[in-house]
Amino acid sequence: MDQMNCVKTIFFDVDDTLYDHLQPLRGALQEVLGLPDTFDYAMAYHHFRYYSDWLSAQEDLSAVPEPDAVERMRSRRFELTMEEFGIALQFGQAQELQRTYLSRQFEITPFQGVYDLIRRLQAEGHMVGLITNGEGPHQRRKLEALDVFSLVDEQLIFISGEIGYAKPDSRLFEHVNKQTRTAADHCYYIGDSWRNDVAGAVDAGWNIIWFNHREASPESDHQPHFTAQNYAEISRILTFEHARS
Incomplete structure (x- = not known):
């Protein structure tokens, strides 16, 4: 051969x-929203990835995106994900979730x-x-x-x-x-x-x-x-x- x-x-x-990739998301949701261990984090991750990809396509983030567009996507994906579970985020929580999620992405x-x-x-x-x-x-x-x-x-x-x-x-x-x-x-x-x-x-x-x-x-x-x-x-x-x- x-x-x-x-x-x-x-x-x-x-x-x-x-x-x-679920680890930092779980940590952010627990820290900011106080969600219990019994929450379906795997399903939340599924929705989170779906909305990340969908919103990126909607905002046309495939090349070199505008920083504001990236931040809109990052916050909106948390809002849409939690809506799937009937949880309406309070003002500022989506941004706080993103900050916490980001900080945990390097503990992997x-x-x-x-x-x-x-x-x-x-x-x-x-x-x-x-x-x-x-x-x-x-x-x-x-x-x-x-x-x-x-x-x-x-x-x-x-x-x-x-x-x-x-x-x-x-x-x-x-x-x-x-x-x-x-x-x-x-x-x-x-x-x-x-x-x-x-x-x-x-x-x-x-x-x-x-x-x-x-x-x-x-x-x-x-x-x-x-x-x-x-x-x-x-x-x-x-x-x-x-x-x-």
């Missing part, structure tokens, strides 16, 4: 793919098994990187908190706010292909968001592993190539694909 044909390009999403740890998988893939000679939506300085602070820069080559870390395109815009994936001199059909993307990761990667011609650890439902007719609920399953998928090459 030709060793070069076995080498793959594998990129990971960051938020809720490298680490549990990676999912079990993800770094072991990345190290193994690198040892096997695969190109491994990250593609994430968000503002450059903000996402870089998360990556520093996760100690990612000691693990992944910074030249293989692509942040939408530094590029001008955001997932699901296929131009972001095309930019990555151009910069890494790779072909879309040889690239694998691992991400949790249906709208950003599955639809974005499929439309760009990439192979997508939908990291559906929250048992979400599809939001369109796009077809993920693979679905996994944990990193053991992702590892098995990539091992199989490596052996099949």
